[in-house]
Amino acid sequence: YLNRGKNYNDYRKALTFYTAPAQNFVFASVDNDIAITPNGKFPLKWKDQGKFILDGTDPAYDWQGWIPASQNPTVKNPPRGFVSSANQSSTDKTYPYYINWEFAPYERGKRINDRLTAMTKATLDSIRLMQTDNYSIMAQNLLPALVPLVNTEQLNATQKEALSYLTKWNKRYDAKEIAASVFEIWTKRLSFDIWNDDFEVDGIPMRYPSRDRTVEMILKEPNSKWYDNTKTSKKETLSDLVNEAFKYSCDSLERRFGPINKDWNWANVKQTNVPHLAKIPGFGSKVLMIGGAKSTINALGESNGPSWRMVIELGKTPKGHGVYPGGQSGNPGSKFYDNMIDTWASGKLYDLFYMQSADDKSGTIISRLKISK
Incomplete structure (x- = not known):
């Protein structure tokens, strides 16, 4: 219908x-x-x-x-x-x-709305480029609140350099952004520091409060009781947790990759790949050195994210454009098994063949199948 x-x-x-x-x-x-x-x-x-x-x-x-x-x-x-x-x-x-x-948290929806609001005379590329937008509203919200809490006098050389990257960061999870790597691990660790002591029960799976709630608390409730680690005698503050989490982020990256270098780039830390559906080793994609993050429109994690991308141009004769990260053959030996991966990773789209009639010759038809009663 x-x-x-x-x-x-x-x-x-x-x-x-x-x-x-x-x-x-x-x-x-x-x-x-x-x-x-x-x-x-x-x-x-x-x-x-x-x-x-x-x-x-x-x-x-x-x-x-x-x-x-x-x-x-x-x-x-x-x-x-x-x-x-x-x-x-x-x-x-x-x-x-x-x-x-x-x-889902609100950040991706807000960024989409911000971009659509700013568009005039939108084209195919206006929407296509928006699909791979790596700007983080979460970073926009949190950085002004977190950076002033960092005690610079207690940082080592690597940590000071990482903080410098953060203060200059454009808040985009682009492939070569070192600050994105630091911020992502920092905020994940901060969430752990805030909630784990209260939401860890042996033998019982527990979930933390949402990211929206966590950000709201950091921004609006600087003296919340939840910052105190109930497993220590000291009464921790938000500043204590921010500093522990920041040092943890820098130290973990340094242990993995050495002093700050190109290996700290977000794409290398994230290691995006498209795994085989049944997780059979060797049948998945190569590692894709691309940006994106769960808090951005381009919500790419290590092994999941927006797969099918499509833009439709409306009009008397609609035009469709789309791509997915794989190919049209399930045979790993076929050249069509993963031939769309790089196109997808670069944010480009293929033209879709929208037949106007049964004998439409405008597209390339490889074969036909006729189903009879």
Whole structure:
């Protein structure tokens, strides 16, 4: 039904037949309507229901039906002129239903919105280049709060040099950025220092509070009780933890790579690769010396991140562009097994063949398969 829809109403009607898994459905039409609908079949729950284990034998804890499909979160033709999502929370506090309590951190969504807001007369390249944007809102937020807390008098030569890189950093997780390596390990260690003493229980898996909550606390609650390490007699402060984590970051990089040199570059520290689906050694990709990080639009980690990239140019005849990190053959001996890796890694896209008719000759057709009754 969605493939045959002609307008916004057809789009919304089609979504009533889609139940799971919940997905973001983005819409644009020749009528100049745009929309986004986080769509699925959402249960009616009270606030925080399901966040913790409940008594399944008591019907009082059962779901009370379903959110009407017509009231699923939807934005149509917003004044800002675009819609977007990076899996952050889909609603604000005015939305009357409880959907969930856990979403992706907000930084990627904010950076996408910042870039889209600044765009005028957007082109294919405007969007393509945004897909590999390595700027970190988290670094933008945290660096001004963390750097002043570093006690420079207690730093060794390597640590002072690393701090110098950080103070000059453009906050981009680009491949050759040394500061990105220092900052990433520093903030991960700081999160560990803040939460581990409180959220470590032998034999019981525990999760730290979210990154959003951690950043909020660092920025707005300098005297929070959570900074104290309950396993020591001393009362630790945020400054204590910041300094321990910074030295830890520098020392761990120095142990791995020696004094600051090109091996401290973010791409070398991150070691991005595309592993084989079944993790068979030798069948995955080479190490890709590229940037990106989980807090950036280009959310590349060591072995996962945004795979399929696509840009569609709308118009009388739509034009599609896309790429994924692999190839169109599952045979490791085929030249088509991983021939798209470098194109994907460099942020480029292939033109997609969108057939206009059964005998369209505009693309290269290697073979045809006819299915008869």
